[in-house]
Amino acid sequence: MAKAIMIQGTGSNVGKSMVVAGLLRALRIRGLEVRPFKPQNMSNNAAVTADGGEIGRAQALQARACGVDPHTDMNPVLLKPQTATGAQVVVQGKVVGNQEARAFGSKKTTLMPAVLESFSRLASQCDMIVVEGAGSPAETNLRAGDIANMGFARAAHVPVILMGDIDRGGVIAQIVGTDAVLDADDRAMVKGFCVNKFRGDRSLFDEGRDDIVRRTGWPSLGVLPWFDQASRLPAEDVMDLPARARSGGAGLVISVPQLPRISNFDDLDPLIAEPNVDLRMITRGTPIPADSDLVLLVGSKSTIADLAALRSEGWDIDIAAHVRRGGHLAGLCGGYQMLGQTISDPLGVEGEASTVAGLGHLAVDTVLEPIKHLAQRSGTHLESGTDINGYEIHIGSTVGADCTRPVLQLEGTDEGATAANRRVWGCYLHGLFASDNFRAAYLASLGATSTIAYDDGVEETLDALAAHMERYFDIDALIELAGQTA
Template identity: 75%
Template sequence: MTKAIMIQGTGSNVGKSMIVAGLIRACTRRGMTVRPFKPQNMSNNAAVTEDGGEIGRAQALQARAAGVAPHTDMNPILLKPQTATGAQVIVQGQIAGHQEAAAFGKNKNALMPAVLQSFHRLAKGCDLIIIEGAGSPAETNLRAGDIANMGFARAAHVPVILMGDIDRGGVIAQIVGTQAVLEAEDNALVRGFAVNKFRGDRSLFDAGRDDIARRTGWPSLGVIPWFDQAHRLPAEDVMDLPARARSSGDGIVIAVPRLPRISNFDDLDPLAAEPGVDLRMIMPGSPLPADADLVLMVGSKATIADLAAFRAEGWDIDLAAHIRRGGHVLGLCGGYQMLGRRIADPHGIEGDPSEVAGLGHLDIETEMAPIKHLSLKSGTHCESGAHLDGYEIHIGETSGPDTERAWLDFDGRPEGAASLDGRVRGCYMHGIFSSDAFRAVFLAGLGGTSSVVFETGVEAALDALADHVEDYMDVDLLLNCAGDITA
């Protein structure tokens, strides 16, 4: 009989994703067949799956922790914010439309059958599913029709462990307060609690831990210290972006403008891992640095809107000055589209139908189209022959004279565009910097060096995380708390 346990949090960014990844790797090392599952996720940092869909980046990392390929059933509902109040809705890996938050709130329960279908399909091939909640079950205004936390747990009859974040303060109130506002039927599913992100002498919180247990009646599964190697694992939440930067003052300077709808920013992780790279996340209100060797424009979930934001910050002027000084520019996906002469959205895919002038640094034009490109690919860097793997996840078709200077080749097809002098380049492929040989060649072209074996580092960090979880959580108690999955 397959078992399941769900980790819910007292709030967003309490570390659920990472702890679930560590638990999955720990249980996998114990000889169990484990799968991750998150009923509903909200993130613009998505991963492409082998079955031709997309899921949240955290579930892709958790699949890696389990030693299996990511699958759309691991995250059946993915919301990708496009505006302040609306998001693209992905159901079992494919676009199901765009909804405003109010409409989604009213209609989300209609998605529960797809969620349960994916969950039970996933359960057929494993011993254990470790489920990650979203946000907090204490958001009582979202409880009606909930599919992300207790609504799912009740529908699937899955026991829950509640996790609090001591680093943000008030963890006793977080956990005890959550119990206080939950419905009795929801509280009945909670089997215990854990406290995450502790810094310092853990014994100083023994009384606090015991007070939570006394007030709630729930056992403690552990007080988990801060995991120092967290930066070595791909991040999903845009809140983690500042921590990705390494403004060391040493090495080549790569500046990344922080756009409002930035997406697929895991492209930055291999660069952040390089000691010889000074990666700077440029926040709104700050100019692009004059000493940058490269301005890297990463993906966007709303290219036209983010281009307007780029101009509003005056970064278009900074970028032109950077190019005049002989600096390099690389645009990935949405950033690639912005570098062209024109972007057209005749179908209103990103909002109202519109057409805008691009930044004009590449002689290309992009037209948004309803078809979304989702694929995993392997290729080569044309100049060096270095092998690289990547994935595409974009809407839009790009053409123009500068595409004749494609600088990548994927599956026998030219990819990307370059200016006549080669200093401005763009492409649709994500994940290319994870390939060590290509990253070394690319950084050498900027006058830098590479000294990191990136994928090996990710595996080492997952093993270290599993050790961390085993040391500071009662994994045996967690497994005893897991319940049988019933149809």
């Protein structure tokens, strides 16, 4: 029978995803068969699984840390924000509809059976599951019907370790305050705490750690130093991207407009990792730099809305000037759709039924459809002849004259479009920049040299993260505190 432990955070972005990945790799190195699990995730950075569904990208990385393929059971509920108050709801890998936040809050308890079903299936496959919470259990206004934190922990009888982030300050209040607002039954689920992202001499926090123990009665499982190599792992949160990109550095300048509903931005990670690439996230109120060698438009959860946002910033004008100067332009998925002549949404898949003009840099037209294309794909980049692997996750189909110059051939099918000037292209395949030979060939065509093996770097970083956990986290205590699944 599998054991399970849950890492909950005092807030969002305290490092739960990274710590869970490190613990899973450390447990795997110890010889345990392990699996990741996140009951409910909210992210537009999704991965496509071999069983034809989608889960949060962080759980795909955690599956990699375990040495197994990602599966929809690892993240049974995924919310993909489309508007400020609404999201697409994905259950066990499949879209079940769109919901406003208020409506979802009243109906989320209906999803608990699917969550527990997925958890049970995972438990039958392994020795131990490390579960990741979402946000914070201290959000008492969200406690009723919760399936992401204490609601799940209690339903599945999974003990909890609470993690705080000392880098943002006030970590004693974070942890002690969480203890103060939890009800007695929720508080009883917490078996210990840890502190993440410490910089400097850890002994300086000994008194603070001991004060938390006195005030809560929870044992400390560790004070984790800042993990410098974290930027080498795929980012889950778009808010991390500007800090990860090396704006102002040396090398080939790739500019990426950061649109409000940007999705699948892990396409950028291999480029960010390249020392000879200066990838710049272009945020609101900032023009696209005139020294850009390549402007790259990545995925979007709401293509038409993001295209309107792009125009409101004046980036369409900057892009047109960039192309006139002889610059290169590329689009992936939603970015590919934006580069065409028109985008039609006759059934109102993204909102009101409409047809809008695209940026006009590719002679193609897109029609959005309610059917989502989800598949892992492999093939060849036609210009360089290099092998590529990736995945499709999109709605809509794109056709037009420039499709007679495809970018890729995937299992015998042409994919993508290239402009007659050969400097503008787009396709639906995510993940192609992680293919080392393609990335090296493409960067070489732009005058830059690739110097890394991306996947090898991710594996090395996961191993280093596991060693970090072994050194600073009491993994023996973690295993001892873990509970048996039903």
